[in-house]
Amino acid sequence: MTEAVATLPLAAGDRVRRRHARSVLGALALSTPALVLLLVFFALPLLRLFWLSVDAGTFLPYEKALTERLYLTVFWETFKIAAAVTVLTLLLGYPVAYFLATTTRLWQFVGFAFVMLPFWTSILVRTYAWMVLLGRNGVVNRTLLDLGLITEPLPLLHNFTGVLIGMVHVLLPYMIFPIYNAMRKVDADLVRAAEGLGAPGYAVFRRIYLPLTMEGVLAGTTLVFILSLGFFITPALLGGGRVAMIAVIIEQQVREFLNWGFAGALSVVLLASTLVVYGLVHRLLRPRFAEGVR
Amino acid sequence: MKRRTVIAGLGCVALSGIGRARAQSEPPKPRQIVVNASGGAMATALRKAYFDSFEKEYGIRIVDTSPTDFGKLRAMVESGNVEWTVTELGGQDAIRVARMGLVEKIDPKIVDRSGFPEQARSETVYTSSLYSTVLAYRTDVFKPGSHPKSWAEFWDVKKFPGARSLRNHPVDNLEFALLADGVPLDKIYPIDMDRAFKKLDEIKPHVTVWWTTGAQPAQLLVDKEVVLATGWNGRFYDVIKKGAPIAIEWNGGSIKEGTFAIPKGAKDAYWGQKLLAWMSDPKRQAVYATELGYPGPHLETTKYVDPKVAPQMPNYPENLKKQFWNNKQWWDENGEKAAERWNQWLLKK
Numbered sequence: 304m305t306e307a308v309a310t311l312p313l314a315a316g317d318r319v320r321r322r323h324a325r326s327v328l329g330a331l332a333l334s335t336p337a338l339v340l341l342l343v344f345f346a347l348p349l350l351r352l353f354w355l356s357v358d359a360g361t362f363l364p365y366e367k368a369l370t371e372r373l374y375l376t377v378f379w380e381t382f383k384i385a386a387a388v389t390v391l392t393l394l395l396g397y398p399v400a401y402f403l404a405t406t407t408r409l410w411q412f413v414g415f416a417f418v419m420l421p422f423w424t425s426i427l428v429r430t431y432a433w434m435v436l437l438g439r440n441g442v443v444n445r446t447l448l449d450l451g452l453i454t455e456p457l458p459l460l461h462n463f464t465g466v467l468i469g470m471v472h473v474l475l476p477y478m479i480f481p482i483y484n485a486m487r488k489v490d491a492d493l494v495r496a497a498e499g500l501g502a503p504g505y506a507v508f509r510r511i512y513l514p515l516t517m518e519g520v521l522a523g524t525t526l527v528f529i530l531s532l533g534f535f536i537t538p539a540l541l542g543g544g545r546v547a548m549i550a551v552i553i554e555q556q557v558r559e560f561l562n563w564g565f566a567g568a569l570s571v572v573l574l575a576s577t578l579v580v581y582g583l584v585h586r587l588l589r590p591r592f593a594e595g596v597r
Numbered sequence: 598m599k600r601r602t603v604i605a606g607l608g609c610v611a612l613s614g615i616g617r618a619r620a621q622s623e624p625p626k627p628r629q630i631v632v633n634a635s636g637g638a639m640a641t642a643l644r645k646a647y648f649d650s651f652e653k654e655y656g657i658r659i660v661d662t663s664p665t666d667f668g669k670l671r672a673m674v675e676s677g678n679v680e681w682t683v684t685e686l687g688g689q690d691a692i693r694v695a696r697m698g699l700v701e702k703i704d705p706k707i708v709d710r711s712g713f714p715e716q717a718r719s720e721t722v723y724t725s726s727l728y729s730t731v732l733a734y735r736t737d738v739f740k741p742g743s744h745p746k747s748w749a750e751f752w753d754v755k756k757f758p759g760a761r762s763l764r765n766h767p768v769d770n771l772e773f774a775l776l777a778d779g780v781p782l783d784k785i786y787p788i789d790m791d792r793a794f795k796k797l798d799e800i801k802p803h804v805t806v807w808w809t810t811g812a813q814p815a816q817l818l819v820d821k822e823v824v825l826a827t828g829w830n831g832r833f834y835d836v837i838k839k840g841a842p843i844a845i846e847w848n849g850g851s852i853k854e855g856t857f858a859i860p861k862g863a864k865d866a867y868w869g870q871k872l873l874a875w876m877s878d879p880k881r882q883a884v885y886a887t888e889l890g891y892p893g894p895h896l897e898t899t900k901y902v903d904p905k906v907a908p909q910m911p912n913y914p915e916n917l918k919k920q921f922w923n924n925k926q927w928w929d930e931n932g933e934k935a936a937e938r939w940n941q942w943l944l945k946k
């Protein structure tokens with residue numbers, strides 16, 4: 304490479320370099336609107352939020368957020384739910400993504416329709432639909448009762464189960480798409496080569512397919528986990544008041560008590576802990592699987 | 598000297614002229630004003646009872662938005678970018694909007710509230726309706742007459758078994774707990790929180806849903822998800838009207854006022870006042886009451902309501918006797934403390 308550049312006349316090398324610089328500038332110029340948008344509507348409000356939380360000149364809101372048992376419990380519950388939702392969507396979404404990535408055109412179309420239609424439906428409508436399905440006298444319980452499979456209606460709604468079902472349903476597409484994307488890029492010859500060399504199906508999956516799709520898994524889990532942390536309406540309606548998520552508490556502080564400083568502190572703590580978890584997961588998972596590919 | 602007198606005289610004439618002009622002519626009519634309220638069935642009722650006729654009378658279009666949002670109101674007033682001409686206020690907000698200086702005064706020269714009861718003539722907020730948090734039950738589970746007739750009986754899970762729903766909020770629930778524990782109606786305030794929470798411990802295992810939105814309790818009863826619930830009388834009124842096997846027990850109900858106000862710095866505030874004046878008419882309030890089950894405060898409203906519907910109103914004399922007025926002042930002072938304790942209590946396993 305260096306040799307090739309060296310043999311080029313000087314002017315040509317310059318031109319290449321200049322063209323490269325121009326394309327960087329061009330890319331920057333093209334992404335400016337989006338960057339400005341993010342700056343104005345995301346970064347600045349975020350800063351303002353932080354400012355609100357220390358506006359009074361003390362760290363008292365933080366002390367309260369980090370020491371009072373109520374808020375620690377709610378943070379813990381929130382992360383627990385987010386983790387459970389992430390694991391469930393991964394277990395359900397990975398096979399679906401595999402199916403979509405490997406099946407025929409027709410089935411792919413049908414499969415995508417099933418994934419996309421709920422994705423395009425209002426979250427509130429879907430939440431109420433689950434209430435109709437999962438209630439004590441809902442479709443699911445009545446069917447099971449009529450079939451004689453159960454004698455008492457199952458507690459599917461207004462508890463942790465209800466929240467999990469509702470959130471997994473909403474977030475499944477966010478898991479499926481990144482994984483599907485990664486799977487489309489997998490070179491089928493690699494899998495065939497491994498099989499040809501006599502690797503059993505399990506080993507092919509673990510040593511070839513999974514590492515190659517790990518990028519998608521990481522993207523999907525990150526998306527789902529972070530979106531879960533901020534969930535509000537689904538846990539409020541399907542949890543029957545028994546499932547506490549931090550977003551509900553933040554909303555209460557903002558709307559009901561106008562305690563914006565404390566709400567700001569809770570939000571900053573949530574953001575910081577989210578970033579920590581995000582960093583840890585990537586630190587732990589990325590190098591290991593990246594190595595596996597090589 | 599002479600010239601100065603002349604100038605002063607001219608000034609006086611000019612000033613009085615301006616004064617007179619102002620008294621006679623109204624501020625220019627805007628094309629539209631924005632009224633923010635709860636939305637849903639209420640938006641329909643507001644339109645039918647007040648907005649349509651107001652638009653016809655004054656030629657000003659009313660744009661209705663929702664929901665009520667105190668945080669947004671504060672943000673609007675503080676930023677000086679007030680979008681709402683008039684806004685409904687949430688249950689506990691009437692007192693703090695005044696304390697925080699977020700609203701204009703109600704102009705007594707424009708809005709005549711002489712027909713309203715004393716309690717409903719606040720300087721800063723306009724009382725548009727009365728509502729009550731009441732006990733409701735499935736009539737096919739508990740025959741009317743042998744249904745729970747008090748909060749003590751709501752708490753009695755042996756005599757009245759079945760799932761219950763209460764609001765996920767301390768307001769009303771603390772009062773109901775005290776009533777269930779034998780506190781008389783006029784001795785509820787100041788609330789003894791320790792006693793109330795201790796009583797709530799008893800009912801907690803039997804509450805399957807802690808509701809968060811007003812539509813929930815009625816729906817929970819309709820779906821038979823629960824057999825007893827608390828909720829706002831208008832929500833039950835709505836499903837009862839549609840034939841649901843549900844009835845209201847007024848005993849121990851918690852009466853509150855629905856209020857509207859004009860945000861400080863609102864554009865066309867004058868026309869906001871005019872709208873409130875329009876809404877203070879008892880006949881129009883009767884239309885609203887029949888639609889929603891939330892009567893206006895004008896003392897003559899019930900006269901114009903269908904006598905068959907009147908017993909479904911919280912200010913029907915028979916019902917009024919059995920209920921208490923929720924003490925806004927107490928909640929304004931203790932609401933935050935109570936909510937924190939409530940959240941903690943609810944999370945306790």
